[in-house]
Amino acid sequence: MYTGGCLCGSVRFAIQGPIRNIVYCHCSRCRKAQGSAFATNGIVRANEFTLLSGAELLTGYESSPGQTKYFCKTCGSPILSRTESLPEQVRVRLGTIDSDIVERPTAHIFASSKANWEEISDDLPQYEGYEPNRGAF
Ligand SMILES: [Zn+2]
Ligand SMILES: [Zn+2]
Secondary structure, eight states: OEEEEOTTSOOEEEEOSOOEEEEEEOOHHHHHHHTSSOEEEEEEEGGGEEEEEOTTTEEEEEEETTEEEEEETTTOOEEEEEETTOTTEEEEEGGGBOSOOSOOOOEEESGGGOOTTOOOOSOSOBOSSSOTTTTOO
């Protein structure tokens, strides 16, 4: 089981299952949402994600149609996103997890949108858009 939370500590969550399809997303929306070169996200089954505290502070912003990013209203930490068409999963921002995780990133997505000051220097596959078989468990 993994646990994590936001910067101010109000929002706390637990993950009971594995984290799948971890990707670095370099798209412009993720860059703005993180204030950084990319977001690192992984898929967790919605029924294996438990909000332990701070539900009243978790605020959603629909960053593109049908996709909502949730963040802590007090400290701004990005926690997860949900896609309307994929209600059985949530995409967790890995930097908010406190535990050591055993899974590893598998790909760079939207690599063609990356910031011009960023250099991707590992050997993971790079995709122009979403990774193949996105959404599949
Ligand atoms: Zn917070
Ligand atoms: Zn993105």
